[in-house]
Amino acid sequence: MLILDVVSLMLFLLSILLPGYGCRAADIPEDTTSEFSVRLYHRLQAAGGQDNIVFSPLSVAVALGMVELGARGASLEEIRQAVGFSHLLPGVEFSLLQNLTTALTEDDAHYMIRFANSLYLQEGVTFNPEFLHLMRKYFQADVETVNFSESSAVAEQINHWVENHTERKIRSLLSAEDFSSITRLTLVNAVYFRGSWKNQFRPENTRTFSFSKDDGSEVQTLMMYQQGDFYYGEFSDGSQEAGGVYQVLEMPYEGEDMSMMIVLPRQEVPLASLEPIIKAPLLEEWANNVKRQKVEVYLPRFKVEQKIDLKNTLQDLGIKNIFTNEADLSAMTDGKDLYIGKAVQKAYLEVTEEGAEGAVGSGMIALTRTLVLYPQVMADHPFFFIIRNRRTGSILFMGRVMTPEVIEPNDLYFESI
Numbered sequence: 342m343l344i345l346d347v348v349s350l351m352l353f354l355l356s357i358l359l360p361g362y363g364c365r366a367a368d369i370p371e372d373t374t375s376e377f378s379v380r381l382y383h384r385l386q387a388a389g390g391q392d393n394i395v396f397s398p399l400s401v402a403v404a405l406g407m408v409e410l411g412a413r414g415a416s417l418e419e420i421r422q423a424v425g426f427s428h429l430l431p432g433v434e435f436s437l438l439q440n441l442t443t444a445l446t447e448d449d450a451h452y453m454i455r456f457a458n459s460l461y462l463q464e465g466v467t468f469n470p471e472f473l474h475l476m477r478k479y480f481q482a483d484v485e486t487v488n489f490s491e492s493s494a495v496a497e498q499i500n501h502w503v504e505n506h507t508e509r510k511i512r513s514l515l516s517a518e519d520f521s522s523i524t525r526l527t528l529v530n531a532v533y534f535r536g537s538w539k540n541q542f543r544p545e546n547t548r549t550f551s552f553s554k555d556d557g558s559e560v561q562t563l564m565m566y567q568q569g570d571f572y573y574g575e576f577s578d579g580s581q582e583a584g585g586v587y588q589v590l591e592m593p594y595e596g597e598d599m600s601m602m603i604v605l606p607r608q609e610v611p612l613a614s615l616e617p618i619i620k621a622p623l624l625e626e627w628a629n630n631v632k633r634q635k636v637e638v639y640l641p642r643f644k645v646e647q648k649i650d651l652k653n654t655l656q657d658l659g660i661k662n663i664f665t666n667e668a669d670l671s672a673m674t675d676g677k678d679l680y681i682g683k684a685v686q687k688a689y690l691e692v693t694e695e696g697a698e699g700a701v702g703s704g705m706i707a708l709t710r711t712l713v714l715y716p717q718v719m720a721d722h723p724f725f726f727i728i729r730n731r732r733t734g735s736i737l738f739m740g741r742v743m744t745p746e747v748i749e750p751n752d753l754y755f756e757s758i
Contacts, residue, residue: 373426373429374398374399374425374735374736375425375736376425376621377398377402377424378621378736379619379624380658381396381398381739382740383619384657384658386616386741391554391743393647393740393741394740394741395646395689395690395738396739396740397738397739398738399441399442400530400531402424402438403458403530403532404530404684404686405424405660406424406434406438407528407530408663409421409434410435410472410475410672411670411672411673412663412668413669413671413672415662415669416668416670419660419663420663435475436479438479438480439480441735451536451598451599452596452598452599454533454599455534456530456532457532457533458476458529459482459483459484459502459529460482460483460484460526461485461486461499461529462485462486462525462526463486463524463525464486464488467675468526468674469672472673482528483502490521492519492520492521495517495527496515496520499515499527500513500515502529503529506531507533511689514687525674526673526679532737534728534737536594536595537594537595538595538694539592539593539595540567542565542640546567547566547642548566550562550564550721552564552641552722552744552745553721555722560747561747562643562748563641563748564640564641564642565638565641566637566639568636568638568715569635570633570634570635570636571633572593572631573588573589573591573633575588575589576627585607585610586607587606587607588718589603589604589605590602590603590638590718592638598731599728600731601692601727601728602627602726602727602728603718603725603726604627604724604725604726605724606724608719608721608722612724612725616741624734625734628734635715635716636715637715637716637717637718638720639718639720639721640692640718641720641721642692642693642745643690643746645688645689645690645742646687646689647688648685648686648687651684651685651686652664652681652683655684663680664681664684665680668680668681720742723741723742723743724741724742725740725741726742
């Protein structure tokens with residue numbers, strides 16, 4: 342059997358240090374992959390222990406869409422069923438993904454979202470012209486011919502492409518060991534996002550503060566602060582399973598099409614108690630029921646990066662056939678000698694206030710829980726988050742922060758406080 346290596350790369354850089362560009366989302370169809378997104382999260386959570394989690398559900402959906410374009414039979418149906426396309430007429434999902442990504446990347450003045458896809462084909466192997474045509478049509482994929490036997494050169498070429506499409510935030514994604522003489526095709530999908538808060542944090546209000554981890558330990562972190570108008574709500578699962586009442590805060594980016602939603606349990610409740618109730622309908626309930634009001638927000642700076650081997654995770658979600666000798670990817674070539682040997686995603690997320698690199702804390706903010714005039718969101722313990730398009734429901738980013746950016750006692754910033 343020949344091996345088809347699939348690399349689903351996602352870079353998600355939320356850096357409000359830079360101006361952004363944006364998109365108009367007036368006629369974007371509704372995304373239907375939220376259930377798939379949540380199932381992916383729960384699989385990663387089950388294997389993640391006390392680690393931070395960061396991944397892009399939409400990036401995974403796009404990468405699987407590219408594979409689906411070349412799949413037939415059981416291989417095709419497993420992908421459609423798992424991702425949430427089985428209720429659509431066959432082939433409609435490709436237009437759906439195309440419309441979602443195209444609309445999200447239209448020019449505007451608010452933020453920037455970039456999708457990039459590339460195919461690397463083994464020279465001398467004949468691929469179905471219709472498959473290549475549809476890859477260009479639906480995914481605007483670049484197509485390059487390489488010799489996978491020259492594994493070091495191929496790894497360098499793909500890594501260079503990845504760096505160029507992720508503002509050099511993702512480097513050395515692959516190595517020579519990822520390729521061999523039986524590799525026939527590699528798919529790479531990259532997503533890049535950059536946006537500014539609509540209500541920005543003032544750097545001079547950032548100071549050190551204790552963050553309580555779920556294992557009982559504490560670390561020092563840089564806590565941003567502001568009082569502003571945000572979408573806020575308090576919810577309960579009706580039992581003590583999630584610790585009773587928990588908070589949901591939605592903070593829009595410039596233009597308000599994109600937002601970050603933060604879900605925070607009570608101080609004494611571990612995030613692990615809240616995570617089991619997270620379901621796709623609940624995401625919609627949160628989005629529909631948060632109300633705009635003045636809120637005091639304490640949010641830590643955090644930077645998380647994670648490389649995920651998606652093969653086992655996708656198999657757990659029911660996408661099994663494409664990873665076996667029974668795979669039918671015959672829409673790519675005339676034969677049935679391809680199967681997927683690798684599925685990887687790498688994600689990077691950084692959340693700061695604008696101008697954070699120059700922020701020397703003055704310690705002017707008194708962090709207190711008393712005499713609160715407005716709802717107060719104090720993210721000084723683990724929380725769940727999503728970054729989504731508010732019109733379509735597309736989840737570009739999902740994860741959790743178990744440990745934010747840690748400041749050591751001998752850090753210059755710490756000492757200045």
